[in-house]
Amino acid sequence: MRVIRPAALAARPLLLALFLAALGLCLCAGLGSGSALAASAPDAAKASGQAKSAKSAKADTSTTSAKTPKDGQVGKAGKEAKPAKLTPVTDVQIWSGKDYSRIAVVLAGEVQHHWQLLPPEASKDGLRRLYVDLDDTRIKPGVPGRFDVRGDVARKVRLAPYKPGVTRLVVEVENLKNQQVFVLENPYRIIVDVQGQSAKARAAEDKADKDKAASGKSAEPQAQPKGKGKTQAAPEAAAQEAAPAETAPLLATPGRKKMARQLVEQLGLTVRRVMVDAGHGGKDPGAHGAGGLVEKDVNLRIARLLGEKLEKMGFEVLYTRTQDKFVSLEGRTAMANARKADLFVSVHCNAHGDPGSSGLETYSLNLASTPDEVRVAARENSVDPRRISDMQKILDELMHASKLTESRDFARAAHASALNQAKRGGSARDRGVHEAPFYVLLGAKMPAILVEVGYITNPAEAAHLRNEKYLDGLAQGLAEGVRAYKQKIERFGG
Numbered sequence: 001m002r003v004i005r006p007a008a009l010a011a012r013p014l015l016l017a018l019f020l021a022a023l024g025l026c027l028c029a030g031l032g033s034g035s036a037l038a039a040s041a042p043d044a045a046k047a048s049g050q051a052k053s054a055k056s057a058k059a060d061t062s063t064t065s066a067k068t069p070k071d072g073q074v075g076k077a078g079k080e081a082k083p084a085k086l087t088p089v090t091d092v093q094i095w096s097g098k099d100y101s102r103i104a105v106v107l108a109g110e111v112q113h114h115w116q117l118l119p120p121e122a123s124k125d126g127l128r129r130l131y132v133d134l135d136d137t138r139i140k141p142g143v144p145g146r147f148d149v150r151g152d153v154a155r156k157v158r159l160a161p162y163k164p165g166v167t168r169l170v171v172e173v174e175n176l177k178n179q180q181v182f183v184l185e186n187p188y189r190i191i192v193d194v195q196g197q198s199a200k201a202r203a204a205e206d207k208a209d210k211d212k213a214a215s216g217k218s219a220e221p222q223a224q225p226k227g228k229g230k231t232q233a234a235p236e237a238a239a240q241e242a243a244p245a246e247t248a249p250l251l252a253t254p255g256r257k258k259m260a261r262q263l264v265e266q267l268g269l270t271v272r273r274v275m276v277d278a279g280h281g282g283k284d285p286g287a288h289g290a291g292g293l294v295e296k297d298v299n300l301r302i303a304r305l306l307g308e309k310l311e312k313m314g315f316e317v318l319y320t321r322t323q324d325k326f327v328s329l330e331g332r333t334a335m336a337n338a339r340k341a342d343l344f345v346s347v348h349c350n351a352h353g354d355p356g357s358s359g360l361e362t363y364s365l366n367l368a369s370t371p372d373e374v375r376v377a378a379r380e381n382s383v384d385p386r387r388i389s390d391m392q393k394i395l396d397e398l399m400h401a402s403k404l405t406e407s408r409d410f411a412r413a414a415h416a417s418a419l420n421q422a423k424r425g426g427s428a429r430d431r432g433v434h435e436a437p438f439y440v441l442l443g444a445k446m447p448a449i450l451v452e453v454g455y456i457t458n459p460a461e462a463a464h465l466r467n468e469k470y471l472d473g474l475a476q477g478l479a480e481g482v483r484a485y486k487q488k489i490e491r492f493g494g
Ligand SMILES: [Zn+2]
Pocket: 279, 280, 286, 287, 295, 348, 349, 380
């Protein structure tokens, strides 16, 4: 995974602006707009989908976004009457890995945006361009305008004034499979996710096409790899060969078993790499607990213990942070996607004004249905609980791309074993498995959960959360949950 730094040529804003203006002139006006969301669409033909989401987003803004220009920032509400005050773009952050990039444009306040994915024929270099126009904005001096991403999907990213008061973000992409553009708040940021088709998948498709073409003359035999020599095409060939095993009973021969295992891996039904996410950090302490206990410290301690235990079990472990440092919520998911983690576990402590509240609860991504779920999501997202119900409509569309069912299964497995261990430590009321719209889980390409290990605001529970032995047990329980989930999905492979 690479966190992208600005390109050296960032010092040519005028040329760039001219280029972008020229580019824009050849193209029709943006279709999608909305202060809150544009949706995912697999190709340009679905650009009308943006208009649809724009509508729902507009309905949304009428009740929420437009009503509160904050701290002198004027959103669209003020623009008819007087010249709009321009909201600064304060930062651009990019994470990129194989087949995936995430771009976050951070703003000093709420703005309207419009985006469009241009059809391939609009460019002659094989690249497609996705642009996002930000109304009534300006680029804060010092914010770089050009990034060489050189990823498998996103190639280049540029940010420049497009016309007076409008800033345009252009993302050059290739091998694009799908894209999502959405908004997170506090700070207000527009997130662009682009996912590509992996080289492996492309090769498999090409091969399938070739096989199809060849199959007119010679039927099955060529699908049977001869000899034991390994070639690059071998995994695909093996997968193709193994595919019928899904419907036929598996014979217990070593060869069959191996093929089945390969199939499971091909389908991504295995767990090797786990991203462990210690919630909060650095300038974001999380919740403050009884006796001065701070959530970010407890989360980090558990995350490290969890990582150690997972490594002992043979997993490859990645961390979003291993120190007391700030990592944005969208950055955490982006790291997991860019590094192609198979599972994502976010560790948190709960908090409540009532010191009597206690217990362990585990979440996966979905709409919240109870006030408690809304409360927890609002706290972890750093937004007002009133914003959660507005978010729900918006997130609904984004969640189709997430592994909701798998995440729920994973949450159940992790919850059961974590609870079991926590009970041995003498505490842990079972608060159950829940769903809520967490920013940190949004856009994750793998089963992803958030565990609230206990209430840091409950004096008795806070005492447990200071106790190394208790934390060790919790981490052991979570690790066992990961292993149980892995075993469950791999059982498919026989
Ligand atoms: Zn938290």
